[in-house]
Amino acid sequence: MEKTQVKGLEKVIITKEAKALLPVINMKDLRPHFRGFLIKGDEILATDSKILARMSLNAELPKEDVPTNVKTGADTERVWISFETLKKALANIPKKTSLPAIQNNVFVNKSNGEMTLQVLDEGLNAVSLQDRSNNEVMADDFPQTDKILNPEEKDVIRQTIRISAETLTKLADMVKALGKDTKITLRIADHKKPVFFKIEDRNVVKADGAFMLLKPEEEK
Numbered sequence: 001m002e003k004t005q006v007k008g009l010e011k012v013i014i015t016k017e018a019k020a021l022l023p024v025i026n027m028k029d030l031r032p033h034f035r036g037f038l039i040k041g042d043e044i045l046a047t048d049s050k051i052l053a054r055m056s057l058n059a060e061l062p063k064e065d066v067p068t069n070v071k072t073g074a075d076t077e078r079v080w081i082s083f084e085t086l087k088k089a090l091a092n093i094p095k096k097t098s099l100p101a102i103q104n105n106v107f108v109n110k111s112n113g114e115m116t117l118q119v120l121d122e123g124l125n126a127v128s129l130q131d132r133s134n135n136e137v138m139a140d141d142f143p144q145t146d147k148i149l150n151p152e153e154k155d156v157i158r159q160t161i162r163i164s165a166e167t168l169t170k171l172a173d174m175v176k177a178l179g180k181d182t183k184i185t186l187r188i189a190d191h192k193k194p195v196f197f198k199i200e201d202r203n204v205v206k207a208d209g210a211f212m213l214l215k216p217e218e219e220k
Contacts (some may be wrong), residue, residue: 009074011066012039012108013058019090021046024053025083033141036133037086039079039108045145052148058105067102069126070118071109079110080138081117085131089117092127099124110135161188161195162214171211175199178206191215 018037026048027035038045045054066072089106097103099120107118115131175182179201187196194210 008076009039009079011061011063011072012074012079012110013061013066013072014039014044014086014089014106014108015055015058016090016093016104016106018044018055018086018106021053021055022083022087022090024048024051027083031141032133033080033138036080036082036135036138038139038142038145039074039081040077045142047143047145049143052143052145054145054149061101061105065102066107067120067124067126069124070107070120071116072107072118074108074110075112076110076136076139078139078142079108079115080133080135080142081108081115082131082133082135085117085129085133089119089129092119092121092129094120094122096122098122159188159190160216161191162216163211164214167211171197174207182206188213 021037021044024046025035025037029035029048031049034048039057042057042059043054044057045052047053063072086106093104093106103120103124105119109116109118113136115135117129117131118126121127171184175184178199182199182201185198185200189195191213194212196208196210198208199206
């Protein structure tokens with residue numbers, strides 16, 4: 001019986017901005033597939049089963065412009081990378097680059113069960129890291145995210161709000177300072193009215209207050 005051929009991925013190039021996904025991973029989770037990232041299509045995903053986040057891969061760099069001393073691509077359509085390996089690869093991206101469009105990336109290559117992550121140092125030399133995890137099993141175990149991120153919601157009405165990164169950071173810093181067991185409650189009306197927040201620890205209010213939302217983006 002003839003086997004069905006898997007299409008795979010022509011290139012897998014992770015931008016250095018993917019470091020923003022590192023805090024999503026919970027390394028204390030006993031489920032190993034949650035201690036890493038999934039790549040599928042043109043995106044990289046991270047989840048701790050409570051938060052699911054994704055970012056786009058580098059689609060701007062053509063395959064023919066990839067330096068000859070690195071390899072990129074995958075022989076499967078779903079690629080799992082461990083937290084430790086991607087973190088090390090991102091840390092190896094040089095701070096000073098002569099060719100940022102090329103050097104500010106992690107090049108991933110997966111073939112015949114072996115996976116290598118490569119970055120280019122200041123002298124454009126390839127620095128290689130191998131991920132020896134059982135990544136094909138991890139990729140299969142990673143949650144199916146399409147229905148979560150692209151749901152069919154014919155009868156669901158959602159309110160869109162915009163919060164500045166500065167405001168979110170300040171709220172996060174307050175929660176962090178008050179303890180890991182704290183929870184935050186938000187009471188939202190619309191962007192013209194303040195959002196009231198309350199930070200509690202075991203039903204005891206530790207702090208409360210209000211902040212303003214940003215104006216909604218105008219529809220194009």
